[in-house]
Structure formats: C-alpha cells, structure tokens
Amino acid sequence: MLDEALALFFRAPSSFTGEDVVELQCHGGAATMRAVFEAVIAEGAVPAEPGEFSRRAFMNGRLDLLQVEAIADVIHAGSEASRRLAQQHLAGGLSKAVDALKAPLAELMMLVEAAIDFSLEEHVYSISADEIVARGQPVADGIEALLGTWDAGRMKRDGVRVAIVGRPNAGKSSLLNHLLGQDRALVTEVAGTTRDYIEEVLQLDGVEYRLVDTAGLRSSDDRIEAMGVARAREVVRSSDAALVVIDGHAPGALQEICEAVEGLPVVLIINKSDLGAAVIATEGFAAVATHALSLSTGHGTEALPGLLRALAEAAGYAPGDESVLLTRARHRRVMQDALDAMRAALSAAAADLGHELVALDLRLSLDALGSMTGAVTSEDILHRIFADFCVGK
Ligand SMILES: Nc1nc2c(ncn2[C@@H]2O[C@H](COP(=O)(O)OP(=O)(O)O)[C@@H](O)[C@H]2O)c(=O)[nH]1
Numbered sequence: 001m002l003d004e005a006l007a008l009f010f011r012a013p014s015s016f017t018g019e020d021v022v023e024l025q026c027h028g029g030a031a032t033m034r035a036v037f038e039a040v041i042a043e044g045a046v047p048a049e050p051g052e053f054s055r056r057a058f059m060n061g062r063l064d065l066l067q068v069e070a071i072a073d074v075i076h077a078g079s080e081a082s083r084r085l086a087q088q089h090l091a092g093g094l095s096k097a098v099d100a101l102k103a104p105l106a107e108l109m110m111l112v113e114a115a116i117d118f119s120l121e122e123h124v125y126s127i128s129a130d131e132i133v134a135r136g137q138p139v140a141d142g143i144e145a146l147l148g149t150w151d152a153g154r155m156k157r158d159g160v161r162v163a164i165v166g167r168p169n170a171g172k173s174s175l176l177n178h179l180l181g182q183d184r185a186l187v188t189e190v191a192g193t194t195r196d197y198i199e200e201v202l203q204l205d206g207v208e209y210r211l212v213d214t215a216g217l218r219s220s221d222d223r224i225e226a227m228g229v230a231r232a233r234e235v236v237r238s239s240d241a242a243l244v245v246i247d248g249h250a251p252g253a254l255q256e257i258c259e260a261v262e263g264l265p266v267v268l269i270i271n272k273s274d275l276g277a278a279v280i281a282t283e284g285f286a287a288v289a290t291h292a293l294s295l296s297t298g299h300g301t302e303a304l305p306g307l308l309r310a311l312a313e314a315a316g317y318a319p320g321d322e323s324v325l326l327t328r329a330r331h332r333r334v335m336q337d338a339l340d341a342m343r344a345a346l347s348a349a350a351a352d353l354g355h356e357l358v359a360l361d362l363r364l365s366l367d368a369l370g371s372m373t374g375a376v377t378s379e380d381i382l383h384r385i386f387a388d389f390c391v392g393k
C-alpha cells in the first residue's frame with residue numbers, strides 16, 4: 001500500500017494527446033509522490049520531457065503548432081490582455097485566419113500547375129496571367145494585413161515597453177517608483193545616480209507595461225555614467241513608447257532628449273510643479289499629451305494611469321480589439337516569407353515570365369503559410385518551440 005488515490009482513464013482518441021492516458025491523482029507529500037512515481041517507473045512508465053504532452057497532441061493532430069504555442073502563452077500570461085489573446089489562439093482563432101489564406105492560395109497553385117501539366121495538350125486547361133493576379137492579389141493583401149497586426153499582438157503578449165527618459169535629476173526614478181508603488185530605483189539629489197537601466201513590469205487595467213528607468217541623458221566624463229547613457233539610448237531604440245520627464249522648474253536643454261525619442265510616441269511629464277513652473281519649449285516633441293505634476297507632493301499623479309494608456313494606444317496597442325493578432329517573432333518571420341514569395345509570384349505573372357516560375361513562388365508562399373500551423377515544419381523549429389515548456393505540459 002503506497003497511497004489511496006484516484007486513477008482517471010482517458011480513452012483514445014478523446015484524451016488531450018489523442019492516446020490512451022491514465023492520470024493518477026495521489027496525495028501530495030514528497031515521499032508519497034516519490035514512492036508512487038518509482039512504482040510506476042518500475043512498471044515501465046517513462047518520465048515526460050518538457051512539453052511532451054503538447055508534442056504528442058501535435059503529432060497526433062489534436063493541436064496545430066499555433067495552438068501549441070498558445071498553451072505556452074496561456075501558462076505564461078501575466079496580463080488579462082495576454083491571457084485573452086492566448087485563449088483565442090488556443091481556440092484556433094489564428095489558425096483559422098491562416099487557413100483562410102491557405103485555401104485560395106492552394107487552389108490557385110493547383111490551377112497554375114494544371115496549366116503547366118496540360119500545356120502540350122491543346123487548350124485542355126489554361127489560366128491567364130491576369131487571372132493569376134486577380135486570384136493572387138487578395139491573398140497577398142490578406143497576408144500583409146495579418147502581418148500588420150504583429151506590433152499590437154506582440155504588445156499584448158509581451159507587454160508595452162515604455163522607456164522613462166529625461167535629463168539627470170528630472171525625476172525619472174521617482175516616476176518609476178511612484179508607478180510601481182515601491183522604492184525600486186534609487187532616488188537622490190545627485191545627478192547621474194541611475195547608471196544602468198532598471199526594467200520592471202507593471203500590470204494596470206489588464207495591460208502589461210515594461211517600464212524601463214534609464215540613466216539621464218547627458219554627456220559625462222564619468223566612464224560608468226557614459227556607459228549608462230549609451231545603454232539608455234539602446235533602451236529607447238527598442239521601446240514602444242517613451243515617458244519623457246522634464247524638471248519643470250529647471251528644464252535644461254532638451255534637444256538631446258528630443259532627438260533620442262524621435263519616432264516614438266511620447267508623453268511629456270513636467271515634474272516638480274511644487275517648485276513653480278519655468279517656460280519649457282516642448283514643440284520639438286511630437287507628444288501625445290503633456291502633463292504637469294509633482295512626484296514629491298503627489299499633486300497631479302492621478303492622471304498617470306490614463307496617460308500610460310494613451311501612450312500605449314498611440315504605440316498601436318488596441319485594448320478593446322479582439323481580432324486575430326500575430327504575437328511571436330516566428331509568426332512575423334514566416335508571414336513575411338509568405339508575403340515575399342507571393343509578391344514574387346505576382347510580379348512573375350504580371351511580367352509573363354512563365355507559369356513554372358509563378359508556380360515555384362506560389363509553392364514557397366504556401367509552404368510558409370503551412371509552417372505557421374506546423375503542416376510543414378523542421379525538427380529544429382519544433383525542438384525550439386517545445387523547449388519553452390515545463391515538464392509535463
Ligand atoms: N521638489 C521636487 N523634487 C523632486 C520631485 N520629484 C523628484 N524630486 C527630487 O529630484 C531629485 C532627482 O530625482 P530622481 O527621481 O532621482 O531623478 P532622476 O535622476 O531623473 O532619476 C531627487 O532629489 C528627488 O527627491 C518633485 O516633484 N518636486
């Protein structure tokens with residue numbers, strides 16, 4: 001007698017993996033679990049690899065690759081937005097969108113190949129270049145539209161990366177601490193205190209923000225501070241948006257900040273309103289909003305959640321949008337391959353370069369769409385996807 005336990009039998013093909021599965025639910029003490037574990041191993045059971053159950057479900061056709069990725073995303077979802085998106089993908093939302101592009105493309109390819117195969121038998125079957133373009137263009141447009149959702153999807157899955165930028169002593173670290181509700185970054189009156197960058201996750205109204213406090217932008221003779229400034233610039237380049245903090249009492253020169261955040265949506269925070277306001281030249285910033293507050297007294301800080309939300313939306317984050325979105329770098333890469341091949345096929349057709357060439361590019365595009373759902377996927381890519389999983393998922 002090892003334990004009094006519950007055994008559940010899931011008969012194939014109705015189990016998660018599609019195979020016969022027996023699930024043992026025993027009591028949770030470490031010694032009991034180990035004893036039961038060793039007993040079943042002695043009877044011939046084998047410990048699961050990371051992601052093995054999902055892998056078997058995939059191999060048995062119970063899930064496609066997009067759904068497998070979605071399982072990992074459900075497990076890791078930190079915000080309500082990322083959870084909803086992962087559930088949508090798990091339910092097959094993205095797979096359906098890809099299949100809706102694959103079907104007309106497969107049909108077009110079949111028509112072009114039939115025309116090649118029967119070209120020597122007079123007029124048995126042919127398709128004109130015009131018809132190829134007429135059928136192919138909507139597919140290319142659909143791929144492009146889906147590709148265009150990647151930024152919004154990535155921000156929902158991974159969070160909106162917001163760089164906190166400004167001159168030294170403007171109050172950047174104070175802002176980070178205020179938003180997090182804890183003293184995460186050192187705040188001192190010594191300019192150049194923050195030398196490395198600090199990244200923290202903030203969940204607010206179902207949205208995940210990755211707030212990055214950076215070293216104040218100024219040229220410095222201090223070698224470590226200068227490295228921090230260089231890193232700050234890198235952070236800004238890889239962010240979705242920026243909160244620019246300005247000391248409203250002593251703003252200093254803002255040209256450098258302006259250049260650093262160029263191209264990003266920006267909210268200007270004019271800090272230290274308790275000290276009185278100087279005149280600040282803000283027209284160089286293409287700001288979504290400008291707001292004066294005091295991080296010392298807390299005056300005006302109630303507007304911050306709304307400002308963050310506006311910033312995220314300006315970056316392309318669509319809160320109420322429940323449409324299908326690409327989320328992973330893999331999706332973007334594969335869909336870009338599909339689009340490139342599709343465009344090559346269309347221009348080959350338009351230039352009358354011959355059906356063989358058109359068919360070749362259509363095949364490449366179709367393969368790329370197929371690899372989205374895993375219809376054609378290399379062992380190497382599968383390995384990388386399943387390596388993300390924990391044991392037994
Ligand atoms: N009077 C006043 N001082 C502030 C305010 N916010 C921050 N400070 C002070 O300004 C100095 C620099 O703040 P810090 O957050 O470290 O700025 P950072 O260099 O931009 O990260 C500190 O001494 C803060 O206490 C404010 O709203 N009013």
Ligand SMILES: [Mg+2]
Binds near residue numbers: 174
């Ligand atoms: Mg700081």
